[in-house]
Amino acid sequence: MTERINVDDVTTERALDLYREMLRIRRFEDRVYQLFLQGELPGTLHQYQGQEAVAVGACQALNDGDWITSTHRPHGHALAKGVTVRSAMAELYGKATGCCGGKGGSMHLGDPDVGMIPAIAIVAGGVSVVSGMGLAFKMQRNGHVALCFFGDGASNEGAFHEGLNFAAVQKLPIVYVCENNMYGASTPFTATSLVPNVADRVAGYGIPAVIVDGMDVLAIHDAVSEARQRAAAGDGPTLIEAKTYRFAGHSRGDARGYRSRDEEAEWKEKDPLVRLEYSLLNAGRAQESTFARILDEVNTELEDAVEFSRQSPDPRPEDALTDAYATPIGTGTHS
Amino acid sequence: MNNNASPTNTDERRLTIAEALREAIAQEMERDPRVFLIGEDIGIPGGFGGAFGVYLGLPEKFGHERIIDTPISEKAIAGAAVGAALMGMRPIPDMQYSDFLFECMDELVNQAAKMRYMSGGKLSVPLVMRCPVGTANRGAQHGQCPESYFIHVPGIKVVAPSDAYVAKGIMTAAIRDDDPVLVFEHKLLYGSKGREQAGGLDLTAHVPEGDYVFPIGRGLIKREGHHVTVVATHLTLYRCLAAAAELALEGIEVEVIDPVSLQPFDTDLIFSSVEKTGRLLIAHEDTLTGGWGAELAARVADDCVYSLEAPIKRVAAHDVPLPVAPILEQTVVPSQERITREIRALCAM
Ligand SMILES: Cc1ncc(C[n+]2csc(CCOP(=O)(O)OP(=O)(O)O)c2C)c(N)n1
Ligand SMILES: [Mg+2]
Secondary structure (H helix, E strand, O other), rough: OOOOOOOOHHHHHHHHHHHHHHHHHHHHHHHHHHHHOOOOOOOOOOOOOOOHHHHHHOOOOOOOOEEEEEEOHHHHHHHOOOOOOOHHHHHHOOOOOOOOOOOOOHHOOEHHHHHHHOOOOOOOOOHHHHHHHHHHHHHHHOOOEEEEEEEOHHHHHHHHHHHHHHHHHOOOEEEEEEEEEEEEEEEEEEHOOOOHHHHHHHHHHHHOOOEEEEOHHHHHHHHHHHHHHHHHHHOEEEEEEEOOOOOOOOOOOOOOOOOOHHHHHHHHOOOHHHHHHHHHHHHHOHHHHHHHHHHHHHHHHHHHHHHHHHHHOOHHHHHHHHOOOOOOOOOOOOO | OOOOOOOOOOOEEEEEEHHHHEEEEEEEEHHHHEEEEEEEEOOOOOOOOOOOOOOOOOHHHOOOOEEOOOOOHHHHHHHHHHHHHOOOOOEEEEOOOOOHHHHHHHHHHHHOOOHHHHHOOOOOOOOOEEEEEEEOOOOOOOOOOHHHHHHHHOOOEEEOOOOOHHHHHHHHHHHOOOOOEEEEEEEEOOOHHOOOOOOOOOOEEEEOOOOOOOOOOEEEEEEEEOEEEEEEOOOHHHHHHHHHHHHHHHOEEEEEEEEEEEEOOOHHHHHHHHHHHEEEEEEEEEEOOOOOOHHHHHHHHHHHOOOOOOOOOEEEEEEOOHHHHHHHHHHOOHHHHHHOOOOOOOOOO
């Protein structure tokens, strides 16, 4: 049975916007998976289906000028932060029109124009780096906030503990969003921690930690808004632990033998898209046709992005040799 | 002496590198109760058996006390390996990708490498770190070949097997060695999975069933020739072999050497080859500047100066991080075409 979420405090227009944002990610991921299986996309994929509410709720709570860091699973974060579907898709195709010009790829999506550094595929890498982003904002007194997405598994890295403690002591304007999807690759979080929540670990650093329903976009949005305010006011970082689930395997070709189909089915019941749709329908706030129309529009946007990517030029081979330094330094004999 | 110790009779037992490594580890675990595995996603039931499936089947055989799944904590993995090794165990820590070695540089460089020396020779750190390398369309943080960082560190041995026969023997040697050994393996060479991306190579080799040692510090002549010596590892080695076959049609006889060990190098083997051919080209997938090719070139320049008839050449990845787009990636890492062209040019000098 689908569990309703509280939609009383949000306008219908806003709720439908959030729905559309989540659906765009869901359909992007589904489409990308097909393209991958068809051999159109190189490399590997870490997919985001199931976790859409976290990226969308969090990014919608940010202001212009705020930045995010992301992980090896960045597609949802990128789209939610405003990387265009075209430039994200083209990047997965390795095309010159991609958001990183074909140099980054799936694990490094990002675009400074929308406030997202290239996603960091080293687990917990973002937790280190975000300290400096927050530090810069504090020194620049610009009121901006940095938001760091990371997984449950990342909380086992030294970088997590050093980064959090430093940011706490310095009262940096940072919001940490931990997406606890219960697994780091094949390893259950519970096999790696004697405390059940990532939030429990944060007590040692003297900053607030909030656990939220990661399948409820509105709950995430509210929690992040509050944390953002606190950060911007100079009161320091907050950690938000979103309890969520990835519907797909860890990466392509993961047969998910380490978790049960029952557990998966249980979490599918909490699908953040279905829940929002169901709650709005139930409250008489939207019609089935509204959702059908949004789906149509999102699909059109996606097909446009696929076509755009297919038509886009490859990078030129010589582009491989630029961008390592601000000014080329000329290193030795190359052939 | 023919250094090609690997028989090629096709009727014989053939294994992939992944199978050969698994067999070596299993046999050593059987033989020596001090040997154990530690790392991320290595033994989770229903899981992956390590990032490349090398440990599949081992937990059933040896249990979870000797196959220890860890949190995502490379410092803990490496630190625990160093400490356990100091206290008489023989740990095999696993790095899913070599790129993550940078998470535990302190444990490797400051601790593992220096304990024997700092203790005046009283302590040993017999650990074997498994480190997969190589480009595979995964971008800048999942394809580096960091072997060369570690040849710079006195106290650490560095090996890089490229075929199944050597893989089993050198893994066995590494486990029995009393010093820390980093074993670098190429992702596209493990077995059938990487075959397509590796260019349709048959990656199996004859592997004897019983245990044997391929000594650390010994290289292999993979193909004999008298015009030019080419030294290469991993996927680049196979590209060099293909280039050599191509050049043979033009009358250029290339001697191809798999150095296997990068610290220590088999300098005897390489020097005597260069003395015979008078020409040397070194090829690796790591970037050019400060790569192991630079060290080898310096040694050959020192020792074989009167035999050299041409400058020593290196073919390496360009000095940039790894891009993800296939066309960019192919530009950065040495292709067969680039290797062939460079060998041809060197022989014309
Ligand atoms: C430092 C480091 N160690 C290991 C890995 C390999 N790896 C990639 S993703 C992953 C699991 C991450 O789990 P979590 O942080 O929970 O994120 P999720 O995949 O669940 O989104 C692992 C072990 C890595 N990329 N970086
Ligand atoms: Mg996780």
